[in-house]
Amino acid sequence: MQDFEPILAPAKPKQKKLPFGWPPALKLSTLSPVPQRRRLRRKSTASQDNVAALKTSFDVWESIKSLQTRKWKIYDIQHVVCLGFILFSLFILPSAPIIKTAVLLALGGLLLMPITQQFFLPSLPIWTYLLYFFASRFIAPEYRPHIWVKVLPALENVLYGANLSNILSAHSHPVLDLLAWFPYGIGHFALPAICSAILFLFAAPGSTPVFARAFGYMCMLAVTIQLIFPCTPPWYEKAHGLEPAHYGMEGSPAGLARIDKLFGVDMYTTSFTTAPLPFGAFPSLHGANAVLEALFMQYYFPKFKYFFIFYVGWIWWATMYLNHHYAVDLVGGGLMAAIAYYISRVRWLPRPQLEKRTRWEYEYVEFGDRPKTYDEEYGSASAYGLGLLERRTASDSDEWTLGSSSSLDSLSRGDTVCGSSSSTPDILSPTTPNDDFKHVVLGLTPQGDIWNGGRLARESELSDVVVLS
Numbered sequence: 270m271q272d273f274e275p276i277l278a279p280a281k282p283k284q285k286k287l288p289f290g291w292p293p294a295l296k297l298s299t300l301s302p303v304p305q306r307r308r309l310r311r312k313s314t315a316s317q318d319n320v321a322a323l324k325t326s327f328d329v330w331e332s333i334k335s336l337q338t339r340k341w342k343i344y345d346i347q348h349v350v351c352l353g354f355i356l357f358s359l360f361i362l363p364s365a366p367i368i369k370t371a372v373l374l375a376l377g378g379l380l381l382m383p384i385t386q387q388f389f390l391p392s393l394p395i396w397t398y399l400l401y402f403f404a405s406r407f408i409a410p411e412y413r414p415h416i417w418v419k420v421l422p423a424l425e426n427v428l429y430g431a432n433l434s435n436i437l438s439a440h441s442h443p444v445l446d447l448l449a450w451f452p453y454g455i456g457h458f459a460l461p462a463i464c465s466a467i468l469f470l471f472a473a474p475g476s477t478p479v480f481a482r483a484f485g486y487m488c489m490l491a492v493t494i495q496l497i498f499p500c501t502p503p504w505y506e507k508a509h510g511l512e513p514a515h516y517g518m519e520g521s522p523a524g525l526a527r528i529d530k531l532f533g534v535d536m537y538t539t540s541f542t543t544a545p546l547p548f549g550a551f552p553s554l555h556g557a558n559a560v561l562e563a564l565f566m567q568y569y570f571p572k573f574k575y576f577f578i579f580y581v582g583w584i585w586w587a588t589m590y591l592n593h594h595y596a597v598d599l600v601g602g603g604l605m606a607a608i609a610y611y612i613s614r615v616r617w618l619p620r621p622q623l624e625k626r627t628r629w630e631y632e633y634v635e636f637g638d639r640p641k642t643y644d645e646e647y648g649s650a651s652a653y654g655l656g657l658l659e660r661r662t663a664s665d666s667d668e669w670t671l672g673s674s675s676s677l678d679s680l681s682r683g684d685t686v687c688g689s690s691s692s693t694p695d696i697l698s699p700t701t702p703n704d705d706f707k708h709v710v711l712g713l714t715p716q717g718d719i720w721n722g723g724r725l726a727r728e729s730e731l732s733d734v735v736v737l738s
Contacts, residue, residue, distance in 0.1 A: 550594060
């Protein structure tokens, strides 16, 4: 029977020899000039816990050690900018050195403890914006620029042929007041936190930090524009016409005064009368915030995009009906939000996997939409806080990056690539432990990138990764 075993045994498929000693596992289809999508198959393991893992340590020395060994990048200037705005805001506030010192110490502790750092570091631009906004009231009038009264009404008539805010607010009704109050008086203040929570629970890990930074920096820029280019809102035109405005004049709740009267409270009248920027009409943060929230939410939840569009139109109508903003203010704020969103999406926003329902179902995360070269993905485009795709070593830390430790990891822990240990991170984050890999086959681009002996011989970007389990 032994003589018949070679005949009865199934025939082994012949492996075609490839030139230059290429690995036989590489398929000839990878030589096709048609770019292929990234394919991935991996075992269902506990690796998904690494993607959604959160820090639980209170040891500040972990963060201090990581900062001591960190290689600083150009994008790290964002933290210098935030610190500058914080110091400026504390400087213009009334003298209270003990309270100011306590604020700085408390902020430092929150940013250094890993358990709080993962939440407060990505949201630092938001806290900076809030401090900057409320402290701006203490800027001395002699340092403030001229208040523009006629610019926005003129632009309104030039662009739209009429003052849309005055038209929409000409006739009021208690039902319309309630419909306008809900998005303008409640939704505007509550939705940033609600959207952050939804993104944290149901979107890709790392999406909330990107949203928080985009939101915070956009608001900081908007307040700066409002301070440099102060303009009067529509309620001023109704109350004072086109008379020159001056600093020290009180703000106005405009249509929200009817809400206070309807509910018998004095909430909006007091808050808007003493507003830090009564002449901060352009750009509208009510319009900008709504657009930014809608863009982020529709990216991860496209089935509800028409509802998000409806909400933007709803709050835009409410701002003009309540006589708080011109239409040009809303358009300016919307353009700022669109720019902030698309910059974030192209470079840093984690890609959604629509079949996943919660963050804990993600086994890996891919960042950005823009086609990247190898250097951009694995090194030269990296940054502290904004560069998610950076070359990492054992001494690098994820805590101070945009994605934080819950959304980014690297191959620096010794994951095996083509039979060799590599410290070069893959775009998939975090990687699966070694026991999940049998081997990795890197495909060829039309330009002929190959992985040979653990090193990449490249002429262009890597386009195809196959993980075989």
